[in-house]
Amino acid sequence: MKSLQQSFLVPFTYSVFFTEDIFEERNHILKGLINKSPDEKVLVIYDENVLCKSDNLLADTNQYFEKNLPGQLTEVMILPGGEAIKNETGRVNEILEAIERGKLSRHSYIIVVGGGALLDLAGYAASIAHRGIRLIRIPTTVLAQNDSGVGVKNSVNYFNKKNFLGCFAPPYAVINDRKFLMTLEQRDWIAGIAEAIKVSLIKDEEFFYFILSNASSLVAKDQDIMQELIYRCAELHMQHIGGDDPFERGSSRPLDFGHWAAHKLEQMDMYQIRHGEAVAVGIVLDVTISYLRNYISQKSWYQIFDCINQCGFKDIIATYLPFLITNYLELEKGLHEFREHLGGKLTIMLLAAIGKGIEVGTIEGEEILRSLKYANSYYPKNEISQL
Structure with missing residues (x-):
């Protein structure tokens, strides 16, 4: 030969x-x-x-x-x-x-x-x-x-x-x-903040607390604060791309934290939800799974929810959590599609702490439903709005 x-x-x-x-x-x-x-x-x-x-x-x-x-x-x-x-x-x-x-x-x-x-x-x-x-x-x-x-x-x-x-x-x-x-509608301005929250949670604790402490300024369209957020977020993404696996030959997709559910939610909603909004919902789910697995503390769970809500995603999440609870079996299919997209081996990023991710290989349907219900309990029923 x-x-x-x-x-x-x-x-x-x-x-x-x-x-x-x-x-x-x-x-x-x-x-x-x-x-x-x-x-x-x-x-x-x-x-x-x-x-x-x-x-x-x-x-x-x-x-x-x-x-x-x-x-x-x-x-x-x-x-x-x-x-x-x-x-x-x-x-x-x-x-x-x-x-x-x-x-x-x-x-x-x-x-x-x-x-x-x-x-x-x-x-x-x-x-x-x-x-x-x-x-x-x-x-x-x-x-x-x-x-x-x-x-x-x-x-x-x-x-x-x-x-x-x-x-x-x-x-x-x-x-x-x-x-x-400055031409963006408020909804689109806010939607992009979700990706910054995502990368801060898995890579930079200090950046997360920057977002949390400046949430009101970000929502109020403070351009200078937003430029700081964009620069740091872009910097973290480029550092990751310049690492060991820029073309994702392996099954590890750390920058897709919160995304397996987000991608499926977009499809389920016929792409009416903004991508950033779907990512915010996906983060809430994966953060809650992390908490219920005892990977992160209750204090961290509350702080993350507080940050997401203060950044303008409260109504979106309060609307879509009940939708996903009703359709959780369809959402679960997103895991299988994500596994296929990765090449057959499921690797999901969860949180070990604010600023530090942890990769896992399994998430079960009942765990998804339990986490959705637990996250939904954070939102009083009378505050759930319909978009």
């Missing part, structure tokens, strides 16, 4: 910029990135929700390219935002058609401006065209700026399963523009 073996390393490097008014003529971040390839073409993809809330943004974008990168912009596409777009795989073909129409090469650039769902979808299209076109992400939501937009994942939903189709493909660069955050 003969065999050959190959082994090689491919380094990945990309920057996350923090700025304001990226398409202002004197802001040269984009110009500096694209001028490294002055003859290459650029496709811009916009989330229509962003354009609707930003006066003159389309005109400013065209003017920016005319002044700073003349002749390189091939097209500005406008697509819907929101998680539902990831169910429309035909949108991937629309982007591929625009790539072909503009005759982009693998050395060209796609700039996607929008929330996490559109970033996921456009990133997936960019990764499969010519085996990978340079992608510049400009996230416009709190959640995308502090979490999904700075990572290496791209995906669409398929077979009614979240992120069934996807790939790991690092972006060429990420640009967090704080100006876009």
Whole structure:
């Protein structure tokens, strides 16, 4: 028998910029990135929700390219935002058609401006065209700026399963523009805080208490406090990605704390709930499982609930816990789907303490139901609201 073996390393490097008014003529971040390839073409993809809330943004974008990168912009596409777009795989073909129409090469650039769902979808299209076109992400939501937009994942939903189709493909660069955050509705502003709570709980106790002590300022749209949160959260995510398993070859998914239930809840709710809201519900469940297993103290359990409630998730959680109790058998299927997504071995992140995660290999259906009921008992019945 003969065999050959190959082994090689491919380094990945990309920057996350923090700025304001990226398409202002004197802001040269984009110009500096694209001028490294002055003859290459650029496709811009916009989330229509962003354009609707930003006066003159389309005109400013065209003017920016005319002044700073003349002749390189091939097209500005406008697509819907929101998680539902990831169910429309035909949108991937629309982007591929625009790539072909503009005759982009693998050395060209796609700039996607929008929330996490559109970033996921456009990133997936960019990764499969010519085996990978340079992608510049400009996230416009709190959640995308502090979490999904700075990572290496791209995906669409398929077979009614979240992120069934996807790939790991690092972006060429990420640009967090704080100006876009001021266009967010309160619900979307708050939703992104859930991912910060998540990463603080498993990685940084000090960061958790920063969020807890500044909860009222965050809810009140204090931009400076939010920028501190986004920066630290993005930093923790990038540190994790730069670790031993950036492309998740193993079954460990620590950054998916609270996510196995969140992903299933989104599907069960027909993607009406925001991803960050679903993550908040998932955190409540996994934190309660951790407490009932005696991994964390009652004091920690109360502090985490207090933080989540103060950050604006109280009504969401009080609404969806009864829904999950009624449909817990359907929720339990999310564990099996999560196991399949991981490659056959279930690894769930729970809490050993605030700031420290612990991986477990089993969660039983009765344990899920008991934890849902226990968490629900925290909320007086007369405070449960319907969205």
